[in-house]
Amino acid sequence: MSMLRFERVTMQFGGLTAVNSLDLEIGKGQILGLIGPNGAGKSTAFNCAAGVYKPTMGKVYFDGEDITGAKPWDLCRKGLARTFQIVKPFATKTVLYNTTVAAFATTNSREEAESIALDVLKKMHLDHRKDALSGALTIADRKRLEIAKAMATRPKLLLLDEVMAGLRPTEVDEMIDVFKGIRESGVTIFVIEHIMRAIMALSDELVVIHFGTKISEGKPEDVAQDEKVIKAYLGGDYVAS
Template sequence: MSDLLRVRGLTKRFGGLVAVNRLDLDVGAGEIVGLIGPNGAGKTTAFHVISGFHVPSAGEIVFKGASVVGQKPHAICRRGLARTFQIVQPFAGLTALENVMIGAFNRTGDVAEGRAHAREVLDFVGLGSHRDAPARTLTLADRKRLEMARALATQPELLLLDEVMSGLNPTEIDQIVGLLRTIHARGVAILLIEHVMRAVMALSHRLVVLHHGEKIAQGPPGEVARDRRVIDAYLGESA
């Protein structure tokens, strides 16, 4: 399995605060990797840096064989790396279809083609019947689906998902897990930040654990769940 994403020595400082410290991380083609750890561990900051929203203080980020350090988010997205955000903020006054068309148009450059693709993506994530609804009227679960649809409309090879299950009930979580499995089955690799452990353990081929900005463990989910450092820092004895 070839590496789609290769991160080496990634460091991000904010003044005297080191949010991410010398992180090494790989995501292979066709892989689902869970990025876990307590709040404040540096997970979302790592996403911001990988996707171009923050410039790294040090380190290497290689996507599809080429460095993306210093590239703007839209340029990285066009290369095939899309992401969602922890706080879902669609364009509230636009319809679900219009929200997704923005991502689709950025990829296709054609309005008619973008509209058709946006409709397909909304159907795929289960929002076809809500395509004309203003985003502000959608439930939290549907706004999460809309956030994923906006990312999927760019036709990514790697999808970075930041807590897409937070705030959802068990039934909604199971539905999102099913959707992610379908996305993965279509050939999209996934790097997933998530605190819903039953979901991330079931989905992930590998886990990477951050604590205070540093990687403290990585490996298959069952192995990581037994790691004393991970139990002490994050999972607790109940894991």
């Protein structure tokens, strides 16, 4: 059974079609990458999955259930979590506080929420900064905190929206290892990312959209050789490694 499935999902804003009859499927335990030029409709597709938008047409299924039009907070309780391109923690609160708040999505116990938060921070290699104010963190650690907050909700599916943007190459490599570890723990991952080296190394399969329409899908090495993808997004100088 798939963890997430789009059936002809279309999202229109007035006369603009941001996502056009998009079909995609993510199997349980899979990492699926979504790529395309700026303005292609990637974040809109994410927002349809996360409950921010109700598609104009089509259906979204999560773990076999029709969730079309469901609210983000209800989806979070069902096991669907997401991160955001621009991270906005409670800057005047500690790392542990931020992560504990997220854990309340699935428990009403303060003790249990804090235990979940501490465990997640350890896995994200942030436990040594648990008492630091979130506003004082480096960009890389803020990104880790964003992921920790999502993981504290105990997701079955994690949506990652350009979480590696702005990181140095060594930090990107560390983040790739983090995501592989998350997948090994049983979490399915749906990721948008512009850093091609990262998305190629991380994804089991890629879906490419352009002007809201899917133009290619398949194994990363095959997609990278697709002439439509090269023309629309990668450019002629890109060579798949």
